[in-house]
Each structure stands twice: as C-alpha cells, then as structure tokens.
Amino acid sequence: MATNRTFQGPKGTRDFYPPEMAIRRHIERVWHSASVDSGFEEIEGPMFESLELYTVKSGPEIVSQLFSFRREGGEDDYALRPEFTPTLARMAAVKGKSLALPTKWYSIPALFRAERPQRGRLREHNQWNVDLIGTTGASADIEVISTALLALERFGLTNEDVQLRLSHRGLVARILETLGVAEDRLVDAFQLLDRRDKMEDADFKEKAASLGLDDEGVARFDAAARSTARLSEPLSTLAEALGVPETALEDLAELREGLLAADLADWCVLDIGIVRGLAYYTGMVFEIFATQGVERAVLGGGRYDQLIEIFGGPKLPACGFGMGDVVLGLVLAEKGLLGEDGGVSLLPRPDAFVVSTCDEADAGVEALMVTLRRAGLHARRSYKSTRNVGKLLSDAGKCGARTAVILDQAVLEGTVGLKDLDGGEQVTTSLDQLADAIALLTGKQGA
Ligand code: HAM
Numbered sequence: 001m002a003t004n005r006t007f008q009g010p011k012g013t014r015d016f017y018p019p020e021m022a023i024r025r026h027i028e029r030v031w032h033s034a035s036v037d038s039g040f041e042e043i044e045g046p047m048f049e050s051l052e053l054y055t056v057k058s059g060p061e062i063v064s065q066l067f068s069f070r071r072e073g074g075e076d077d078y079a080l081r082p083e084f085t086p087t088l089a090r091m092a093a094v095k096g097k098s099l100a101l102p103t104k105w106y107s108i109p110a111l112f113r114a115e116r117p118q119r120g121r122l123r124e125h126n127q128w129n130v131d132l133i134g135t136t137g138a139s140a141d142i143e144v145i146s147t148a149l150l151a152l153e154r155f156g157l158t159n160e161d162v163q164l165r166l167s168h169r170g171l172v173a174r175i176l177e178t179l180g181v182a183e184d185r186l187v188d189a190f191q192l193l194d195r196r197d198k199m200e201d202a203d204f205k206e207k208a209a210s211l212g213l214d215d216e217g218v219a220r221f222d223a224a225a226r227s228t229a230r231l232s233e234p235l236s237t238l239a240e241a242l243g244v245p246e247t248a249l250e251d252l253a254e255l256r257e258g259l260l261a262a263d264l265a266d267w268c269v270l271d272i273g274i275v276r277g278l279a280y281y282t283g284m285v286f287e288i289f290a291t292q293g294v295e296r297a298v299l300g301g302g303r304y305d306q307l308i309e310i311f312g313g314p315k316l317p318a319c320g321f322g323m324g325d326v327v328l329g330l331v332l333a334e335k336g337l338l339g340e341d342g343g344v345s346l347l348p349r350p351d352a353f354v355v356s357t358c359d360e361a362d363a364g365v366e367a368l369m370v371t372l373r374r375a376g377l378h379a380r381r382s383y384k385s386t387r388n389v390g391k392l393l394s395d396a397g398k399c400g401a402r403t404a405v406i407l408d409q410a411v412l413e414g415t416v417g418l419k420d421l422d423g424g425e426q427v428t429t430s431l432d433q434l435a436d437a438i439a440l441l442t443g444k445q446g447a
Contacts, residue, residue: 012115012123019343024126026338026346027155027325028108031128034151035106038143040130043105045087051077053086057310059191059279065113067123080112083322084129085280085307092133093313101134101316104143120296120327130301131320133308138254141284141303142262144319148288148299149267151323156337162298165271166231166286169302170251172275175224175244179217187279189221194277196225227272231256231265238270255284280304284319290331298331299323345400351442353396353421354381354405357389361407368405368431375435377444396421402442405434 009015016024035042051068068079081087084107092099107129115121130147132140145164152162172193173186181189192207199207208218220243229241235253239246252270259265268286276285278300285302289295301321308316332338339345352372356362365381372379380399382392389406396404406417406426416434419426420441429437439445 010123012117012121014122014124018347019341021343022346022348023329023338023343024325026343027328027332028126030151030154031106031108031323034147034154035128035130038104038130038147038150040104040106040132040147043088043091043107044109045084045091045107046081047110048078048080049087049090051079053090053311054079054082056086057280057307058083058086059277061191061277062113065115067112067114081109082111082113083278084109084111084127085131085278085304085320085322086311088129088131088320089304089307089311089313089318092308092316092318093311096313099133099316102140103133104131105133106130120294120330122326126325128323128325129320131318133318134316136303136305136317138258140317141255141319142258142264144301144321145259145268145286146262146264148301148321148323149264152288152298155328155332157331157335159267160291161335162267162288162290162331164268164286164288165228165274166252166255166268166284167270167272167274168251168255168284169275169281170283171244171248172224172272174248175242175272176221178244179220179224180213181211181221185211190275191277193225193273193275196222196273225273229270231259231268231270242270242272251283276300276302280307280310282306286321288323290334293334294327294330296327298327347400348378350380350396350399350401351377351444352379352403352405352438353393353399353401354379354407355389355392355396356382356407357387357392358408360409361411364411365407368407368434372405372435372438375439377435377438377442393419393421403438405438 054066055063062082065082066079068077070077088105092103108126109129110124111127112124114123117123130144132144169190176186176189189211196204204222205218208221213221227242229238235249236246239249259268274285274287281302282305283303287297288299289297299321303319305317308318354365354368356365369379369381380401382395384392386392393404401421404419404421406419414431415428416431417426418429418434418437
C-alpha cells in the first residue's frame with residue numbers, strides 16, 4: 001500500500017492562495033494599465049529557451065543561476081528563462097527589418113533563477129518588462145523611465161518612498177579610464193562595482209588592485225563607487241561632486257534636462273555605483289530602491305544598443321527595465337499600500353450574496369444564480385443549511401458582498417428582500433427587477 005506523504009513546493013517558489021493571488025492581480029493590473037497608457041503593447045515568449053541564448057551575452061552571474069536541462073535522450077540544452085531581455089531581443093531579431101520603429105513592447109513573464117532564497121530573492125518571480133526598440137537618445141530613455149514611475153505612483157508610492165538611481169556606463173567608463181583601468185578590463189570593473197555593496201572592503205580592494213589600480217587608484221575607485229548627486233543640481237556641481245571634468249557628464253546632459261522638464265528629476269539621483277550586473281548594457285543604466293526598509297532593487301534597467309544585432313537582427317538600439325513583484329510587494333506592504341489583511345481586501349467584492357431561509361425557496365436558488373450572473377453580476381450564495389438569517393448573512397459580510405438577497409416564502413409570490421450591506425437599508429423587490437435593483441446599488445448598470 002502506498003504511504004501518504006506531504007509535499008512542499010520547491011525551495012524559493014510561492015503558492016498563491018486567493019488573498020496572495022489578489023495581491024498579485026492588483027500588481028499586474030497596475031503594470032498593465034501603466035504600460036497600455038504609455039503606449040506599450042503586450043508580448044509573451046516561451047518559458048524556456050536554448051541555453052546558449054543566455055550564455056552569449058547576459059554575463060556570468062545570471063549564467064551561474066540558470067536552471068538548465070536536457071530532454072531525456074535529447075541532445076539540445078535548454079534553460080528556464082532567468083530574464084526576459086534575451087527572449088525579447090531574439091523576437092525583435094526574428095522580425096528584423098519588418099519591425100515598425102519604434103517598437104514598444106511590455107510583458108509580465110515568470111522568471112527562474114537558482115539563487116539562494118532570501119528576503120526579496122526567490123527562485124521564481126514575476127517581472128514586468130518594458131522595452132522601447134529602435135530609437136536612441138534621451139527621449140526614449142525618459143519614456144521608459146516615466147512608465148516605471150507612473151506605475152509606482154499608481155501604487156500610491158511617492159518620491160519620498162522610492163528613488164531612481166541613475167548612471168551611465170559611458171560616464172563610469174570615463175572615470176575608470178582616468179583611474180587607469182584598461183579598456184579590456186572595463187566589463188570586469190563594471191561587475192566589481194555592481195557587487196561593491198555585497199563585498200568586504202579587503203576583498204573589494206584586492207579585486208580592484210587586480211584591475212591594474214595602485215593604492216590611490218583603488219581609493220578613488222571606491223570613492224567613485226559611492227558618489228551620488230542630486231539630478232536637480234547643475235552639471236558643473238555634479239561634476240565637482242563626482243571629481244570629474246564637466247565633459248565627462250555630457251552623456252547625461254540631455255537625459256537630465258528631459259527629466260527636469262518632465263518634472264521627474266525629484267524622483268532621481270545620480271549614483272556612480274549603479275552599473276548593473278548584466279553584461280549587455282551600453283549606456284544609461286538605472287535601478288529603483290525604496291528609501292528605507294527594503295534593501296534590494298525594485299527595478300533594474302538600461303540601454304542595450306547591441307543585443308538585437310548580436311542575436312542576428314538588424315542594428316537596433318533599445319532600452320528598457322524589469323520590475324520584480326517580490327521586492328515591489330515587500331515595499332508596498334511596508335508602506336501599507338496592500339491593505340492590512342494580507343490581500344483579503346483586494347479580493348473582488350461580490351455584488352450579491354443570496355441566502356434562502358426556507359425549504360420552499362431552496363428550489364429556486366440555482367436558477368436565480370444563473371439569472372444574476374447572466375446579468376453581469378458577481379453573485380455568490382450560501383451553502384449552509386441553517387435557517388438563521390444572522391448566521392447566513394455573516395458569510396455575506398466575510399466575503400465583502402455589497403448586497404444580500406434574502407429568499408423566504410414570499411418568493412412564491414415573486415418577491416425577495418434586498419439588503420444594502422454597506423448602507424444597511426432593506427427593501428422588498430420583485431424577482432423580475434432584482435438584477436436591475438442590484439446593478440443600481442452597485443453601480444453596475446448596463447453590465
Ligand atoms: P535584473 O536587475 O536582473 O534585470 O532584474 C530586475 C528586477 O527583477 C530586480 O530589480 C528585482 O526586483 C527582480 N528580481 C531579479 N531577480 C530576482 C529574484 N531572484 N527574486 C525576486 N526578484 C528578482 C533584468 O532582469 C533585466 N533583464 C531587465 C531589463 C529589461 N533590462 C532591459 N529590459
């Protein structure tokens with residue numbers, strides 16, 4: 001006889017019961033609305049790709065986190081997607097020259113990374129991707145950035161809660177070159193900068209020295225990694241704060257002006273320590289962090305002008321970002337923006353909750369449910385056998401129903417009680433007009 005055993009979900013994955021699912025749907029609704037209102041169109045790709053798609057250009061960190069596999073008896077290597085950008089670049093490359101420019105795509109894929117699970121890091125997460133293909137220049141960057149900020153505003157966050165940390169790989173490269181880092185070591189230096197916060201001082205210094213820096217160079221490299229400046233400051237002040245000539249900031253000048261003009265500069269700070277771990281970024285890079293409470297980035301993105309060409313497509317510049325639901329959920333919960341009840345208040349509220357208080361009325365309940373639902377109403381019923389109206393209605397309260405429909409003997413004459421559970425009033429209405437009366441109370445007329 002088989003023994004019973006219980007199973008847990010794999011390490012670093014989540015089960016979504018209805019309240020958690022309600023939070024997830026709330027997050028996705030805002031992501032969809034911010035994307036669509038900003039003119040992005042939704043796409044999707046496969047959950048797994050050829051392993052090579054990730055080993056070509058994503059960088060060693062992500063490759064070390066791949067869930068890769070080979071079909072039993074097969075010869076091809078695949079990996080569950082750890083990020084969406086390679087799929088998007090592949091899809092753009094396939095369309096090639098037929099792609100309308102600019103192309104504005106968004107997607108909300110589930111992604112898989114074999115990371116050590118911890119607060120803000122799981123092995124499966126959902127990530128909102130927004131990407132604009134086919135234009136260079138600050139105006140495309142600003143459109144992408146403003147879409148991210150639009151969503152954060154719609155969640156109820158302000159520029160006191162979150163901050164966009166902005167940098168430019170061109171600027172960081174110039175700083176590194178003045179410090180004496182050779183061009184062919186720049187990618188290593190970027191990776192080191194990206195990991196700076198997670199490293200011990202001694203380890204950082206040793207790795208920085210291995211890039212060819214002397215003691216003074218290492219100290220200046222470290223100081224540069226920690227340099228930040230407000231975007232609203234003039235460029236000359238920014239340059240001074242960063243210890244570089246003003247010309248080193250020219251890559252950022254247009255972007256800074258655009259962000260100021262769009263009234264977004266107050267959300268942003270220039271941070272030389274932001275270079276991003278992924279290898280394909282070529283210009284502007286940014287991350288968004290909560291100002292307190294949650295350490296990990298809510299979002300990361302930037303410009304990647306060569307990836308589509310690397311995947312065999314035309315020379316098409318692109319920029320975009322990914323915002324993860326795990327870190328975002330932590331930030332929203334910390335700010336009380338998901339309600340205080342773990343998602344229960346985000347569950348859809350029924351328009352009507354039907355209860356029957358006598359045997360004669362029981363027989364008509366199913367037919368009434370069908371009628372109400374056909375009228376476009378979210379209708380639920382009690383499955384309890386008690387005839388106590390108070391007990392029956394307690395379930396209506398628990399699921400947050402807007403109205404209760406109370407069936408008793410009068411239903412044989414064609415009337416029912418309709419109680420407004422928000423206002424408390426109860427009226428008698430004919431069965432024929434019940435759906436209209438509920439729609440009037442719940443604002444669902446014409447549903
Ligand atoms: P990323 O920085 O690797 O960028 O991920 C973006 C965001 O996804 C992170 O800031 C974080 O919120 C979330 N995230 C990443 N890994 C995990 C994880 N293991 N658990 C929970 N959340 C996670 C990219 O993936 C780029 N492909 C984004 C992009 C799109 N760049 C241009 N277009």
